[in-house]
Amino acid sequence: MTGDRARVVVGGAVLDAGRLLAARRSAPPALAGRWELPGGKLEPGEAPEEGLVRELREELGVEVEPLMRIPGEWPLTPGYVLQVWTARLVGGEPRPLQDHDEVRWLTPDRVGEVEWLDQDRPAVAEAARLLADERMRGL
Template sequence: MSERIVVVGAALWHEGRLLAARRSAPAELAGRWELPGGKVEPGESSRAAVVRELREELGVSVEAGERVPGEWPLKPPYVMQVWTAALCPGSAAPRPLQDHDELRWLTPAEIWHVDWLDHDVPAVEATLAHAAPAGQDT
């Protein structure tokens, strides 16, 4: 059986908006948008990885919520899982620290105004279906 490596993406919602991060590296992904996150380390839970990755990549303290149903294939052996997340009270504002050069808070109506990475598109669709703030049009 082949190895499977889980990558977590964070659906970070704040005041009804979803955070999107624009890749600056590697070159083939630069300029396109993704849900921030990264690889789950050996012995680490997916939930803990969301918290750690957002601290490392964006300098924020978050609380991981629930997993968005589904799993999306990346370049083998990687698969992506998405978790909802919320900023902890008193957290610094997110800023791009690693692998990103811009961040945007998108309302549900603005979600498709950015050029998402191909493998993030179905994950973002599932996130909207699962976790978009109540009372807002997607």
């Protein structure tokens, strides 16, 4: 990290069978009980797609294929920004291994049923829109 450049936290809008994966935080205490798009901090020199694959393997025990970045980035704690990528589930069944106590698959019409972290809301809305559009096109 050089200068005042923020460190990237990559989140995954994991998609499977017309559904979006949500993960409920168990830590830290300030975030516990709220839902997020799972992911984590990039390691130095790590590409966002590589970091996303690594983080989702560590946190949820799944293999994903990153697809596209959702436009925008959202400030987190000072010095960090969230970038979100859509990703296709290619292996494993998500289970809460680190920093989460529950995971849930949500269809586009049900994403509002959980209390998302504020910074995840714009990306969740875009992921739900993409899923709904895909279903309308028969994909």
